[in-house]
Amino acid sequence: MRNLCSISNDVQSLVWSHLCARDLVSIMLTCKAMNISISQDKQLWVGCAARQLPADNYLIPYRRSLENVDASDVRSWLGHGMSLHRSYSSFSPTIQKLDSIVPRIDTWVKLIRGRWCLVASSNVSESRLTLWDLSTRSGCCPHLCCEIFFPGPIMDGQIDDDRTTIRIAVTVGSSEPYIQIISVGRLYGNARFKMLGSVPGASHSLLLHGSEVVVALMNDDDAFPVVIEWTTEKIAVLGPVPLKDSARYHDLNPHLPCCAVKYWNEFIVLVMTSEVQIYKKPDFASHEHSPCGALISIHPIDLQCYGSPLTVDKAYFVDSEAMPMTLPYPPSQIDFDDGRGVFVVGNSRGELFVGRFVDDNLLSTSSVHDDLPNISDSNDIGRNKPVQMTLPVFYSYANIVRQGSIPLPLRKAATKLWGLVDGRPFTAPGWSSDWLRFRNIDRWIVPHLRWGAADPYFHFGDGGLTCFDGNQATSAVLRHDHRILGNIYPVAYREDDHTEVIFRVGQRYYFQAECNEYDRGELDIFELNIYVFAITHAVLKSPNSLQSNVFGRYDAARLLDTYYGSPDCATVCQETQIHEYDDILQETIFPTELESDRNPATCSVENGRIVIHEPEWVSPF
Structure with a gap:
């Protein structure tokens, strides 16, 4: 009598393709032959993942190409995505507090490839950017890898990851703010920062893309966003007129702050406070300073729209219900990798928290590109010791x-x-x-x-x-x-x-x-x-x-x-509590500048909680 094991592999694969992941795992447990047949069928698991994962956003953007992974890697994608979907539905993250960075305020946090975390923290005495490895695979614990120091607090930042190089643009809030371009990678096996260049007079970065950085403020003027080729310091204004003529333009047109920027093929999309503007990318090879005329300005329905749309597509509406997220401490900075299921939270107390919706071990190490790229040479390695602060x-x-x-x-x-x-x-x-x-x-x-x-x-x-x-x-x-x-x-x-x-x-x-x-x-x-x-x-x-x-x-x-x-x-109530909490720590965070009106003998902070010590009552008799 013939059994399933005697059926040819192509017929078996066709039969298994009608089963869900849970049924496939059950059959794998029946015997060794079934386990080998199913577990090593790469196309079977690719089809299963396509059917069972509810949306593409459960697939990790920095995963390896399908040609460079085996069936076990695809299974790890599927298991990770299904677990992530269940965790998002029930909202049950596990939160881990890392070593406190007090007495520095966290001003910017950013995840890189779901494994690494950049944390900018500072006070009036020092400013540093640290890199953490958040991996918990094989029993590892999150740990600090390297750090770099600046003469002013980091106010914001942008990441550009093209798979071969990870570039970072940060606004350094010294007395004369500027944007510093750095990269992060491995040098002789160790994580290191490398200085690439700087843009004096620019601040409030909106986007970093290769050799171009988009900023909201240039030489104290935020009239229009500006694209800067940081390797040559050539600039292009994302506005209808040059910066020197912006005053007359804004006599009749309101100033619109820019909220976000995105490169899209050969175009630049600006999300303003009340409209979306689309510009053609500047050609820095042909000019040094020029405005970029807007191709399209998309306004709300009650305003007039100028320009000819390139395409008209169907509108999709999505659910925007808020998740019932409860964090142990009010965040001042947060970043979230929804494909990996990990988020980081920094606060004004210098504390850093890592939250996970799924076990980090569900993903096989060979299924994702989550390591740092190599740095080519050791020139311009960033300062690894505190530098003199130059504040206003x-x-x-x-x-x-x-x-x-x-x-x-x-x-x-x-x-x-x-x-x-x-x-x-x-x-x-x-x-x-x-x-x-x-x-x-x-x-x-x-x-x-x-x-x-x-x-x-x-x-x-x-x-x-x-x-x-x-x-x-x-x-x-x-x-x-x-x-x-x-x-x-x-x-x-x-x-x-x-x-x-x-x-x-x-x-x-x-x-x-x-x-x-x-x-x-x-x-x-x-x-x-x-x-x-x-x-x-x-x-x-x-x-x-x-x-x-x-x-x-x-x-x-x-x-x-x-x-x-x-x-x-x-x-308002939450901010009041935050300010009450911060009042206790201000003397520590700004030791040379602030005075606290609280008595440290009667009020302190222990494990993130305010502890009030009542004075002992002494009988007058």
């Missing part, structure tokens, strides 16, 4: 400013570049540029915060209020509420009301004023308004345009919409 002058006097005093050296250094773009004096009746008499100067001398919302000088509301009420640094208000990234240069203030200030960002001029009674009902909670001047050059030559009308509004300026909405009650 403000941070040298921050503690004194918090006590209500503005030292004269700080006042002079901060106001050195204040004024009009061309440097000529601004004169208008009732307005002054005498910064020694400016009563609100403490709100305007704070530079754009190098540590973002984790910076001690970022104040969100006052006493738990859900608004910017005038007690915050103007740089924090503009960046958080209006997504204005450029440096702020005040021009003049009203002599009888120092809350009204004319200032510029790049070549764009703005005006801050208190919320009047007519606008208060519309804006509800916002105590300060930011206006943008229309027809800037005419306004600055006509002092009468700086007078408000009977409704308290300014005919020469339009109200600037807020980018972020008001936070809900839960967010």
